[in-house]
Amino acid sequence: MFTIIGCNTLKRVDDDELLLTKNSIYADDIKVSDDDIKSLIIQKPNSNLLGYPLRLNLYNLAKKNPDSSFQDWLHRKEKREKRLNRLLSKKQVDRLKESFVVKGASDFLKRVGESPVTIDSSLAQKSTGRLKAYYNSKGYFNNSGTYTIVEGKRKKRAEIDYKISLEKPFLIDTIVKNITSPELDSIYDVSMDLSFVKDGEQFDLANFNQERERLTTLFRNSGVYNFQESSINYNIQRDTSQVSDDQLMDVQLNIEKPRNVNDSTNSTYRVHRLKKINIYTDYFGRSQTDSVKSVNHENYTIFYTNKLKYKPKALTDAVFFEKDSIYRDLDRIRTYRQITNLNTFKYPNIEFIPDTTQAQLISNIYLAPRPKFSLNMDFDLTHSNIQRVGTAFSTTLITRNVFGGAETLNISARGSIGLLSDATLSDETFTSELGGDINITFPRIWFPLNTEKIIPYYMLPQSRFLVGTNFQRNIGLDKQTFNTILSYNWSPSDSKKHNIELLNVEFVRNVNPDNFFNVYQNTYSNLNDIADSYEDETGTDAFFDDNQDLIVPDGADGFIDYVLAGNEQSDDDFSDVRSIMERRDRLTENNLIFASNYTFTKNSKVDITDNDFYQFRVKLESAGNLLSLLEGVVPYNKNDNEQLLVFGVPFSQYLKTEFDFIRHWEVADSKVLAFRSFFGLAIPYGNSENIPFVRSYFAGGSNDNRAWNAYELGPGKTNNVNDFNEANLKLAFNLEYRFPIAGDVKGAFFADVGNIWNVFDNEDNPDAIFSGFDSLTDIALGTGFGLRYDFTYFVFRLDVGFKTYNPAEESQNRWFRDYNFRNSVFNIGINYPF
Known part of the structure; x- marks a missing residue:
């Protein structure tokens, strides 16, 4: 087998060529492991999957010249072409050589595969030059470099060793400034302590580039609206080719005058202030005419045609320029963001x-309104093991x-209807669902008190008020829900977001509990x-049908009452039946949840290509406290369990907290190690036992x-006690290694750890309860692998x-008991799990 793999690997490597197997870099005989430095090498070995060159061997499977191979086959026998022409026609035979079987398969293999990377001395020389240039940028101006081709023991294979002799680095002695603008000179002096280029440090070109970016941002946020980064340059004031004992050098910072685009003369950079701010509310790219009207509001002039459709304050609150203040680039960026956040205008x-x-500026802000109304509609066909066929629709009317x-008003409606695949699932033939929401969004904090000083408009504040309802009729308990939400969110920066749901009310009514x-x-x-x-006991005949199974619902309910009335045969029967009754009552009872919550999210991800980032989310939720405080004010009724009732329903009371942390590390090119941890705990108290x-x-x-289906794992070490297992404490940890396989096909190996438990509620099954650190032995371990196809906009998984470790088994059988494909779980998903 290994001989076949080896031969296939070298199939396209000629006798005078060497397959590149490895690159090594040595700086002063010390091996370099920095991925950024390694990326400077032009030629890299073929990629591999667990040490196997999969893409190279896929490429080698392709025919080198499928057209010639087809022609050789066609003419190998004298009459083969004539017979094919009579059977298929000459035109179809010509098409055959373009078919997937003849040519397409080879093209596909070449596309997803990799051609062999053979050593090219000219590219190795260029790589050496790039390495020398890199170390030159780090102050090693007198470095030298060579490369050596090291042939391996296996034939037609070799490695390349790149060796850089660094010599002594240069240090910065003194920084001299040459700034032509007096105003820029004053701004620079105030910020010198923040400079990335400092006396006594080793020369590093990256620091000089960072300093140019810092100064550009500083000047543009200090009134110099037209400052150009190209005006900044540095001069090294010594001959770096001469080696000395101290290796010190002086650096001169030059900030030159801007070049006027209209002529060749130079002007001086100056700090500008805003003289006037104009806002045009109906701008569609045409010139303004005398018919345009205007109104002044807080030092802003608002221009409009016919009638002003917007409250002046709503417009001026989105603009962060102020009259007579100095220009700041930050205010320009914030104005762009906030106007876009209004969702009323196109990009300004x-x-x-x-x-x-x-040295004054007039600012003109041109706003093009979005359409007042827009309508979105969706229609889907669905099929599942429950529904033979189903249709779903949704429509949303947006009013700006x-x-x-x-403000933006969304009125949405949704509905679905489906034909059951099995008539025994329900007395009904069809399933149906109908719902709708009214959602209004305010681009500010909608609150009786002024919050602008705490949450300024540049944080993109939003308030949302939603009222919705949903009616569901299917093979389940047939639910009716009503919910209303009043929430606020704002973002102090691109990486941080706060969300407060001041009011989150959800009412769930089970219409068909007998099912x-x-x-x-x-x-x-x-x-x-x-x-x-x-x-065979007296009085139980009515509970069973002809097959001696409990009749649903009367027989099952009657048997539960019979056992709990003291007719149990054992204590275990009494306990098990009582547990079933409590679960039935819990899952069929109506719920009223009157909650408030706060969520903070921080995400360091820069863009969609960033594979080295972290994300942290914490959520705190409280339910039922406000209703409980009103007990002395509002005359509540109570049920038999002494629970307070609102509209005949006991309201839920609990405290809930969640912590979610995600971390991604880019191990190498397109290879990512991803980690997630989650902790969630909900504690019932007061008016609730669960x-x-x-x-x-x-x-x-x-x-x-x-490794488990949804709702299948836990609680604790219980083994599929219920169809939908749930609890109020959860721990979860996930580790996943993601890597490319071929083209857009990716792979992954993963390990998932975690479980759920009951704690501080009315559960009495000791196997389901978290009782301390000893319960951590109930944590389940699932391992596996995955394939993903990247469609750019989403990933199919x-x-x-x-x-791997199943806590529901006996302690001696927990490891690898069901570790096989027959007991494995296949999961299909869209996008990565975390």
């Missing part, structure tokens, strides 16, 4: 007209500038097994522990998870 055009005699303050045992088959099966030994199902945690699934 901001113009600055200078008065060079007085509703009250004249750049519980038809939906939760595992729970019914457990109850039915217990009932087997009660079939957490509502819709706010509890589950484990398993394509974005969690991929297939992961296969294996149960």
Whole structure:
């Protein structure tokens, strides 16, 4: 086998060529491991998958010249071409050589594969030059470099060793400034301590580039609106080819005059102030006429045609320039962002007209309104193991500038209908769902108190008020929900975001609770097994059908009442039946959740190509406290469990916290190590003994522990007790190594660790309860691999998870008990799990 692989690898390597297997860089005989320096080498070995050159061997599988091969085959027998022409026609035979079988397969293999990288001495010489230039930029001006081709023991293979002799580096002795503008000179002097170029440090070109960027930003934010980075340059004031004992050099900073684009004369950079700020609200690229009207508001002039459609304050709050203040580039960027955040105008055009005699600016801000109304519609066809066929639709009507303050109103409706694939699933033939939302967004904090000093407009504040409802009729419990949300969000910077849901109310009503045992088959099966030994007891006949199975719902409910009335055969039966009853009551009860929460998110990711970043999210939520405080004011009713009722429903009361941390490391080119950790805890108290199902945690699934299906893992070391296992404490850790395979096809190896438990609630099953550090032995481990295809805008993902450590098994059988494809779990997802 290894002989075949070796021969295939060298298939396209000629006898006078050497396959490049490795590059090594040595700086003063010390091996360099820095990936940035390694990237300077032009020729790199063929990529490999776990040491195997997969893409190279795919390339070698392609025919070198499929057209010639086809012609040789066609004419190998004298009458073959004639027979094919009679059978297919001459035109179709000509097309055959362009087919996938003849040519397309080879083209595909060449496209996803890699041609062999053979050593090219000219490219090695260029790589040496690039390495010398890099170390030259670090102050090693007298460095020298060579490369050596080292042939390996295996034939037609070789490595290249690049060796750089650094010599002694140069240090900066004194920085001398030569700034032509007195105003720039004063600004520079104030900020000298922040300079990236410092006396006594080793010369580093990267520091000089950072300093040019810093000074450009500094000057543009200090009134010099037209400052050009090209005006900054440095002179080294010594002959760097001469080696000395001290290796010190002086550096001169030059900030020259700007070049006027209209002529060859030079002018001096000056600090400009804003003389006038004009806002044009109806600008469509045409010149303004005498019919344009204007209004002044807080030192701003607003121009409009016919009628002003916007409140002046809504416009001026989005502009961060102020009359008589110095120009700041930061204010220009913030103005662009906030106007875009209004969602009422297209991307704005901001113009600055200078008065060079007085160093003043006139700012013209041109706004092109978006359409007042827009309508979005979606229609989908679906198919699943439950639905033979289904249709879903949604439509959203967007109305902008509703009250004249750049508010956006969204009215959406959605619905679906489907034909059941199995008539035994329900008495109904069709499933259906209908819902709608009214959502209004304000580009400011909508609150009785003024929050502008705490949350200024440059933080892009938004307020959102939503009211929605949903009606669902299917094979489940048939839910009706009503929810309303009042939330605020703002971003102090591109990497940080705050979100407060001051009011989050959700009411869930189960319309068809009698269908519980038809939906939760595992729970019914457990109850039915217990009932087997009660079939012959007096008074139980009415609970069973002709097959001696409990009748749903009357028989199951009657049997539960029968056992809990004191007719149990054992304490275990009583405990198990009571647990089933409590679960049934919990999952069929109506819920009223009156909550508030706060979420903080920080993300260091720069753009979509950034593979080295972290993301942190923390969330705090409280439910039911406000309603509980009103107990002495509002005359609440109570149920048999002494729970306070609102509209006949006990409201939920709990505290909940979540911590989510994600970290990505770019190990090498396109190879990423990704890590995620999650901790969530919800504690019921006061009016609740447990957490509502819709706010509890589950484990398993394509974005969690991929060796278990969603809701299948836990709680604790229980083994599939229920159809939908959930709890109020969750720990999860995920580690994934992502790497390229061929073209847009990616691969991954992963390990998922975690579980859910019950804690501080009314659960009495010790296997499901977190009782301390000893319960950490119940953490499950799933490992596996995945394939992904990158469509640029999204990633299609297939992961296969294996149960490596299963806490639900007996302690001696927990490791690798079901570690095989027969018991593996296949997960399909869109985009990466974290």
